Amino acid sequence: MKDQFIFFCVNIGNENLLKEEIKAFCPELTLSYSRKGFLTFKNKGIKFDFNTISQLEITFATRTGICLGKGKPEDLKETILDTLEEVNLSLDDCVIHNYSINSNYAFDAETDFDITVNEYSAEGKLVLNIISLGEKEVWFGLHRVSKGITRYPNAHVELKIPDSSPSVAYIKLAQTIELYALKFTSRDSWIDFGCSPGGSSSYLLSKGSKVWGVDTANVDQAILSHKNFKFIKSSVQNLSQEDLPDCEIHWVHADLNLNPNQSIKEVLRLCKKYNNSLKGIIFTVQVVKLENIKLIEEFEDIFYDWGFATTISRQVPGHKKEYVLIGQRRTKR
Numbered sequence: 001m002k003d004q005f006i007f008f009c010v011n012i013g014n015e016n017l018l019k020e021e022i023k024a025f026c027p028e029l030t031l032s033y034s035r036k037g038f039l040t041f042k043n044k045g046i047k048f049d050f051n052t053i054s055q056l057e058i059t060f061a062t063r064t065g066i067c068l069g070k071g072k073p074e075d076l077k078e079t080i081l082d083t084l085e086e087v088n089l090s091l092d093d094c095v096i097h098n099y100s101i102n103s104n105y106a107f108d109a110e111t112d113f114d115i116t117v118n119e120y121s122a123e124g125k126l127v128l129n130i131i132s133l134g135e136k137e138v139w140f141g142l143h144r145v146s147k148g149i150t151r152y153p154n155a156h157v158e159l160k161i162p163d164s165s166p167s168v169a170y171i172k173l174a175q176t177i178e179l180y181a182l183k184f185t186s187r188d189s190w191i192d193f194g195c196s197p198g199g200s201s202s203y204l205l206s207k208g209s210k211v212w213g214v215d216t217a218n219v220d221q222a223i224l225s226h227k228n229f230k231f232i233k234s235s236v237q238n239l240s241q242e243d244l245p246d247c248e249i250h251w252v253h254a255d256l257n258l259n260p261n262q263s264i265k266e267v268l269r270l271c272k273k274y275n276n277s278l279k280g281i282i283f284t285v286q287v288v289k290l291e292n293i294k295l296i297e298e299f300e301d302i303f304y305d306w307g308f309a310t311t312i313s314r315q316v317p318g319h320k321k322e323y324v325l326i327g328q329r330r331t332k333r
């Protein structure tokens with residue numbers, strides 16, 4: 001039987017985080033090839049197929065798929081069509097996500113295949129990833145979009161930080177919400193733990209939400225004077241549930257420069273006040289030490305035990321040494 005290879009795309013500079021995660025959770029995968037932002041592993045364990053590969057939920061991968069091979073741009077179309085035929089597929093079965101990593105060159109799949117590429121792919125769609133690493137090196141592979149898998153090509157979503165945002169942290173929350181299609185309405189109220197100087201709050205306010213921000217540091221004046229923003233200047237450790245608003249809170253965002261064990265404990269303690277109204281939490285986990293990666297599942301279990309029916313841990317393009325743990329409650333019909 002043919003060897004199976006799996007490809008992972010990763011934020012440039014975080015290749016070691018991905019390797020550490022694979023070592024901790026998928027020891028049956030052994031590193032085969034590594035470039036900035038792109039790695040392949042040989043699978044020595046039970047084989048995945050195009051459907052089950054999406055169950056391999058790797059936090060530090062912006063895209064995961066079964067690697068089918070690589071080629072040179074001049075004969076790539078033929079190579080891809082032949083390879084698809086070998087696995088009883090044709091181009092009509094797939095949508096194409098065509099992107100480049102750490103290179104100015106991108107294979108022109110749109111012209112070569114005479115097909116629209118990089119469309120937001122619906123759940124259930126089989127995606128053919130064409131990944132240019134350079135003019136002489138284009139890889140391709142497949143995955144099927146399922147729950148918890150972003151529908152955007154290599155988690156790339158066009159979003160800009162507005163000039164009015166007091167910090168670049170705006171983008172981390174904006175990308176998380178867009179990539180994982182988190183549903184909130186302008187009627188939803190938020191608590192933003194670690195809100196200063198105000199990037200994440202400015203994103204939420206721009207969507208019409210009411211926001212209570214918590215931080216020990218100061219908040220940008222424009223945010224502070226916004227009619228839908230209220231500031232609670234305190235450390236999370238010194239807050240009690242009585243210090244928090246008495247109205248319904250639907251979502252919590254937390255991005256604290258604190259040891260994750262401590263920030264999870266404090267934030268979940270405070271969230272208990274909103275047990276009846278809370279729909280979800282978006283919690284940034286700082287990767288303080290490489291070995292903290294071993295705690296990914298443990299942290300998800302803590303959120304699950306609290307009452308979040310689904311939990312996923314993902315790194316979005318705007319993240320550095322951190323990832324987001326998203327917990328969602330069961331929605332009432």
Ligand SMILES: C[S@@+](CC[C@H](N)C(=O)[O-])C[C@H]1O[C@@H](n2cnc3c(N)ncnc32)[C@H](O)[C@@H]1O
Nearest residue numbers: 167169194195196197198199200235236256257
């Ligand atoms: C990454 S920054 C948050 C960025 C912010 N969300 C934004 O969008 O501009 C982390 C924040 O956590 C705050 N912080 C750290 N420890 C804290 C604590 N124990 N209680 C409250 N805030 C804390 C820091 O003051 C800092 O503003």
